[in-house]
Amino acid sequence: MDLAHSEEDEAFRAELARWLAAALPTLPPRPDPRDWPGRRAYDLGWQRMLYDAGYGELHWTASPARRLIFLEETERAGAPYVGANFVGLLHAGPTIAVEGAPQQRARWLGPIVRGEEVWCQGFSEPDAGSDLAALRTRAVRDGDAYIVTGSKVWTSHAEVADWCELLVRTDPDAPKHQGISWLALPMDAEGITVRPLRTLAGSTEFAELFLDEVRVPVAHRVGAENDGWRVTMVTLGFERGTAFVGEVVACRRTLGELAREARANGRWDDPGLRRSLGRLHAEFQALWRLIQWNVSEAQTTGGVPGVGGSVFKLRYSHARQKLYDTAAQVLGANCLDLDREWTRDRLSSLSYTIAAGTSQIQRNIIAERLLGLPKDR
């Protein structure tokens, strides 16, 4: 049990902090959330700066300890998060790095880490949400290409993406987990329609994707044909295990801000509310330790996060919803004001127990895979 960082890692942290202090003031102003091209340019620009400074592909090449330091320091310094590079850096990139052929790694990884290309995710379908393996988007072989027809939903940043990590059914007759393949879909191909999807928060981070006989070269398939489910599990492992690290740091900062606001508006004097904030402090402290625990454990499995990620994801998503419910108590009637950041965050947080596997699905995974209880039937 060692929570201290090595001298080298501490040197890395110091150097990073110096670099951030110098780099952040040179960033252009953040674009309006509704300005999609502006956001794309901003996020890619930041990634290019990271790349030039040597931090480009750190998300999936550095040691777990170093990666935690990176996420801690960037969040603390108020640096931009991955933004439009979310799928490229945290989902598709790591998957290609592990499962891709050499020429695939060469083609796709460079542009991701250099901030040149944006990826989006085409997994969920209208009728395949929790039951992801029931997906029906068809890919029919036609010479050296697949002809893909179907629809996807909850595709983030689709409007400005160059590539889409796409799950398709290549064998409709096989059992549902065994007929799936993982493709890299170029978003400029003919037959793609993107329709923005408005969330209850009023924003359009997501889109629906309609695919009408879109040609995708067979060479764009990562992993073997019909082996896409296994490849997908690798991607989801990354998603569930480590994609939330920066957010936990952000939640701890939010807690401090809540306490300041409560002190300013007098609600801190209510011991019930004060203790709720105290409990959340213990909760997010423990979640940070749980990340360190999971990341250390992952060293045993070669860096691929295990199902322990489900334990973290389940606890974290409920803790974060509780955080914003408590924020609403701090705000009182001001929690009805959409110009208060926490009000908007509260709305967004409603998806946490649904996206990337609902809490019900996480509990099933924990019960079946970690505890060995019988499968649902």
Place this chain on the structure above:
Amino acid sequence: MDLAHSEEDEAFRAELARWLAAALPTLPPRPDPRDWPGRRAYDLGWQRMLYDAGYGELHWTASPARRLIFLEETERAGAPYVGANFVGLLHAGPTIAVEGAPQQRARWLGPIVRGEEVWCQGFSEPDAGSDLAALRTRAVRDGDAYIVTGSKVWTSHAEVADWCELLVRTDPDAPKHQGISWLALPMDAEGITVRPLRTLAGSTEFAELFLDEVRVPVAHRVGAENDGWRVTMVTLGFERGTAFVGEVVACRRTLGELAREARANGRWDDPGLRRSLGRLHAEFQALWRLIQWNVSEAQTTGGVPGVGGSVFKLRYSHARQKLYDTAAQVLGANCLDLDREWTRDRLSSLSYTIAAGTSQIQRNIIAERLLGLPKDR
């Protein structure tokens, strides 16, 4: 929507209050909880006093409104509860009254209301708890008798009971709900062994019952052969719908006592604890109104409580556990002292979400029967 009582009912209340004020001081001292014969005599004696005063069979003959008044006034006056007469007055009696043949009603109802005979319940088996219909105690026809072999568990007051309402399997080949019969078992029959069952509260309210080729006359069967599951549902309806009325009145008294203790030991000044007590006050007030609602609704179905009883039972059992958890906060470290009444009540309350159908079973009943969702498979 009328919560006012009729003049006749208010006159009944006034007369009952007068009678209680005169009768209660004449009661002998309550026997020690471990003195079984003493408790039997005490409980039967109280029932006899009620009978002589005209209140003997009120539990299942009076109008719902009058019955509520009876339970309210007796609890308020600190009168004994049904005690050893629980099964006779609230389960077996009402069932026989509805389902029994004339000579059965004549044989068994009188001794119950006059405080002459005690009944116990032989429903659950070690391997048939939540899945009550899976019971395996066999009854094989032999002339004008059944020969009964098997075992029962959670039989309360078995040591001092005269009769046991017993569920047996009379057709082992029928689907499980269709081979069950309801028998009145005389507890002095040969082949019965009673073994006390100690609960986590340290008490032995319950027993295990072992039946080794016990002869039960066919004439003791209530309802048709193999129709016992339907008869049982009538009994459980009574159990779930109305058996808790007195307890809710008692909980509201307990809340008042908790507030007094908290004021005395200073914990009332903690707004968090004070508000928890306030919330419980609203909760038990609502539960009382829910009883009035269910009892009024039952008039539509001829007085037999419907599955709405599951709504009440589910909410009540959790509220009561919450009540004693809050009591522990009022007591602080004194909650570790078994000589504090609330500490013992807290232990007993652990069974509320299990006995008479676990909370999980109640939720299934509500989802399937009230909301029409698909059955478990």
Place this chain on the structure above:
Amino acid sequence: MDFRLTDDQRALADGMRTLLARIFDRDALRAAVAAADATGSKGAPERAAMWKPLTEAGLFALRLPAGDGGAGLGLPEAVLLFEQAGQALLPGPLAVTHLAVTHGAAADGEVVACAGQPPGMAAYLDGADRVVEYGDDGWREAAADVWDRAAPVRSADPLTPLHRLPRGRLPSGTGAARRAAGRRPPGDAVLLTAAEQLGSAARTTEMAVEYAGQRRQFGRPIGGFQAVKHLCAGMLVRTETARAAVYAAAVTEDFREAAGAKLLADEAAVANARDCLQIHGGMGFTWEADVHLHLKRAWLRAQMWLDAREAEEIQASAL
């Protein structure tokens, strides 16, 4: 004692349901949301389409004596109507207008906003004929300059436009000032808000059960999974417990019982909307689903007249 609804009460609730199906069905709801969206939640309720038929149906004058143009009915009947309004997500300052008419602070047919509810704010200020407030001496007209000095707030509930009142110019009888002085909000305002919450809780239960019966995953309706079934069961339990509390408080007209009923109804409306959203999965997170409208309205109402802390303290004071 017979707690069941009388035939007249049943007919009244059915009539309201029929009326709302006509003047505010789901298409009208979504059209109202789209309109509010286009104007930044500034829209007032459509008078011709909504206020007139509601007025004619007697929603606002319900409790006035028949001689004064009312229906001479009581709080239980008002609760039944507002429950239906909550079911339908009917927008507009319904309860405030009903209260102002009932207590002689406005004429039937007017649209009445209330200064100070939610605390520090006013809902539906634009388009109101009259602004009232609740003070030491009961309901009264708010100061004439309240319109000029209030600043629009971007409202979390798209169908409830809000203004913030200037600090230090809060009407004395409302919100924080009232609470600081230990004064009680009006019991009927508390209860009618609770009735709307009850209606919302009942509606989200229906929506969840309906969706769970239709949506298939893993080869069967998700309503066949215990995790979903038990969420739905919990929703019904919250609804029916709140119903008993709200109806009883309408009969007894007891302030403390009304406060307890609002505590339970607020919780039922918010928790049920959350569970309904969870059962709807990703679909529930979209703007097009109605779930979020229930949740946002439930959050808003939970801030009106009494929040949970205040309601709990009122309960504790009974012990």
Place this chain on the structure above:
Amino acid sequence: MDFRLTDDQRALADGMRTLLARIFDRDALRAAVAAADATGSKGAPERAAMWKPLTEAGLFALRLPAGDGGAGLGLPEAVLLFEQAGQALLPGPLAVTHLAVTHGAAADGEVVACAGQPPGMAAYLDGADRVVEYGDDGWREAAADVWDRAAPVRSADPLTPLHRLPRGRLPSGTGAARRAAGRRPPGDAVLLTAAEQLGSAARTTEMAVEYAGQRRQFGRPIGGFQAVKHLCAGMLVRTETARAAVYAAAVTEDFREAAGAKLLADEAAVANARDCLQIHGGMGFTWEADVHLHLKRAWLRAQMWLDAREAEEIQASAL
């Protein structure tokens, strides 16, 4: 940074598990319960069978320097041993004795009770060689008349005999008096109690999963029902979150982190015992099942050194 247990730490925990399986298996546990039952929870731990092997295994002197007869190990190692003790429901004033030995208030091999924990009480007073208390100046000997003036309490936990200390004669540095003075309990005492809670939470999770896999109802193991599966999943989540918190606090030796860890471990131990009992159904309500022993011990430990309210206030003070 590598949060995983070292091979030495793993071996240490395994060794403790093996020792406990030898000196305090389930038969020994039930025999201890029966004996306590017969004497009204007055029994002291069996010295020959328990205290001697635990002493020899180094449980109490673990953190003393090797030169002082200890093992020279740290708080992480102590946490691992006390977690095992919590798993096994090992009775006796284990943590207090360890603390007294560690901080020079008792000699290794003695049985040490603590006056003032739980607040106003003392556990295991009968049979103790020495009674200590924690005051302004740290651990010290309690007044000599503490035995004479303490009155036995009928303890909710059959394996933890309790005495109530006379009012106004509370050791000044413990319980209510200490809290009133704003003094902190010792961080290592808080953390080792949390470690025992963690062990109990892990054990009840195992028990629940085991029972759910065996017990059949409706033609299949109850562990196949989502309602039961999801209860078990929740238990594991509580356990593993508490584990990360407890282990980390052992590494950082930070008082506030220890307090937060106890908050989570208390909750995990109590809630898991409750869920375990629920999963066991009627069987869990019997004296013969071990579930109640975990629940009662968890309730007791939740009162030791810091209760939830105090722990939350300590966390809030960090914000």
